[in-house]
Amino acid sequence: MDDATNPYSPGAGRLPAALVGRDAQIAAWDVALRRLEGGRDAQPLALYGLRGVGKTVLLTQFGDMARAKGWLVGQVEARAGAPIRQLIGDEFGPELSRLARPGAGARLLQALKSILAFRATYDSTGTWSVGLDLKDVPASPVATGSLETDLRVLLQDLTAAMAERGAGVALLIDEAQDLTAEELVALSAIAHRATQHRDRLAVAVAGLPSLPRVLTEAKSYAERLFNYQTIGALAPQDAKQALLAPAEAEDVAWAAEAARHVLKMAGGYPYFLQQFGQEAWRAAADSPITLADARVGVASGWHALDTGFFRVRWERATRSEKAFLRAMSADGDAGSATADLPPRLGVKPKSLSVARGALIAKGLIYSPDHGRVAFTVPGMAAFIERQTDQE
Ligand SMILES: Nc1ncnc2c1ncn2[C@@H]1O[C@H](COP(=O)(O)OP(=O)(O)OP(=O)(O)O)[C@@H](O)[C@H]1O
Ligand SMILES: [Mg+2]
Known part of the structure; x- marks a missing residue:
């Protein structure tokens, strides 16, 4: 469908058509x-x-x-x-x-x-x-x-x-x-x-x-x-409204199974919801947005996130910082104990403190507790695991 009326808004600080759950x-x-x-x-x-x-x-x-x-x-x-x-x-x-x-x-x-x-x-x-x-x-x-x-x-x-x-x-x-x-x-x-x-x-x-x-x-x-x-993921009812209400305002409906698919893949996370919604809208020929459209939307949405959202963050990291992030990715989104990382990289603990500090300053990781680090973006660990190159 026409992008000129696409009501979804993935992007930093972009006001959503429906600000729900807050x-x-x-x-x-x-x-x-x-x-x-x-x-x-x-x-x-x-x-x-x-x-x-x-x-x-x-x-x-x-x-x-x-x-x-x-x-x-x-x-x-x-x-x-x-x-x-x-x-x-x-x-x-x-x-x-x-x-x-x-x-x-x-x-x-x-x-x-x-x-x-x-x-x-x-x-x-x-x-x-x-x-x-x-x-x-x-x-x-x-x-x-x-x-x-x-x-x-x-x-x-x-x-x-x-x-x-x-x-x-x-x-x-x-x-x-x-x-x-x-x-x-x-x-x-x-x-x-x-x-x-x-x-x-x-x-x-x-x-x-x-x-x-x-x-x-x-x-x-x-x-x-x-x-x-x-401020966290949206509750299921709110996520549903965040997805359906903007389309409804444009007289476009979501087939029930199409909405279910997008909601499941977005996990209530606002940025992903906007991204998948936008791509599904683009994939759809007409109202209602079908399950097939939603599948294409989620796939192109992940692709867009991989080449944009995740990649810009990944590319902010230097070589040694990337190694640090890779070591963290084994623990998933839950985060890592800082002490677990040096043995994985075969280095001394002290040598990692520079990378840790730089990654925090760049907003890529944060310290949820003393002695712990975690990614600031959900899905970052899985993204890093998908990177097969030597970066
Ligand atoms: N309540 C909401 N319902 C639906 N979509 C939302 C909601 N809040 C934010 N969004 C969408 O989520 C995305 C991220 O919003 P925003 O930039 O405000 O997040 P943020 O927490 O400030 O992120 P960052 O930490 O990167 O600055 C935007 O695309 C926005 O349109
Ligand atoms: Mg912000």
């Missing part, structure tokens, strides 16, 4: 926003799960919900080598500038002055202007050099400005496992203080399954501070 997290976020609006405190959320389960999509949904209430929204993606200071400054700068107009309230002027000063701490060449005269506006201490202080003061000024307009500020941080220890400490402290002071700051972070451990190691009270939500 009602609990969406409700928690909605409650947080409403509590803050009512002058109450709200627990920041931490979403964690494997790659391709829908964390980014959920954060984007959180952003849309806050924006619909007129809130200021900043959504950033942490990555090694990109300071959070800069990511946040660059995100909020233009957003806030849009609110600048003559007659803006005193708090907004203060916030504008703060964001300009904050951005100047990492980019001295910045010549941003908000088109308003801020000469007489008092300066807040957002350029002390301490990330925790500068970011806290900036966010206080932003929340005060938005509160003046009956709204608040939402800070959404993706790939949060890649934040530095200093950044995690600052973030936890700021979120903690905001809840105590009833600032209208809603925080949600998302990351790999190592996120809860990484947060707690950075700041021990982070264990109680965040509302941890694990």
Whole structure:
């Protein structure tokens, strides 16, 4: 069938036609926003799960919900080598500038002055202007050099400005496992203080399954501070809806056995569901999508995953890292005890620590527990076993 109406969306952060099975997290976020609006405190959320389960999509949904209430929204993606200071400054700068107009309230002027000063701490060449005269506006201490202080003061000024307009500020941080220890400490402290002071700051972070451990190691009270939500495979009923509803909206039906086949092969995993759905749609001549279409769809779907999704990850690894991954693949998706790997490779334990660290930094593996490593993508072990070449 025509790709122009293909409702399936495999890909990083691509909003699915039907966002199902995340009602609990969406409700928690909605409650947080409403509590803050009512002058109450709200627990920041931490979403964690494997790659391709829908964390980014959920954060984007959180952003849309806050924006619909007129809130200021900043959504950033942490990555090694990109300071959070800069990511946040660059995100909020233009957003806030849009609110600048003559007659803006005193708090907004203060916030504008703060964001300009904050951005100047990492980019001295910045010549941003908000088109308003801020000469007489008092300066807040957002350029002390301490990330925790500068970011806290900036966010206080932003929340005060938005509160003046009956709204608040939402800070959404993706790939949060890649934040530095200093950044995690600052973030936890700021979120903690905001809840105590009833600032209208809603925080949600998302990351790999190592996120809860990484947060707690950075700041021990982070264990109680965040509302941890694990994002996993969809329950059978939700997976079915994720597959059927988008087609139904296009007046296309799935034969029962065709849907069963795709659902079984996808195992409730959102990324695979989108990929197989997309390929089955392409294979089908017309509604309904038949079992034969579904079989072709799953086969081309696996092929697409092998040449794209899995391969790009595999190719990020160097030769010695690939050897490490191969040694892990014998244990399947469940993960490996790090101590089991050196004997398999015939090397000393110490010689593997570099590869282990690099693979974690590249987001290919994570450490679910001390002394353990696991793949961040379901199906990666089987993919590696399928690679017969010498890579
Ligand atoms: N609730 C859902 N129902 C159906 N499909 C979904 C759902 N959530 C996400 N998807 C689909 O799953 C895929 C992966 O989503 P997303 O990029 O948000 O995952 P992620 O967890 O952020 O992955 P990564 O860790 O790689 O960043 C996308 O194709 C998206 O359309
Ligand atoms: Mg993501």
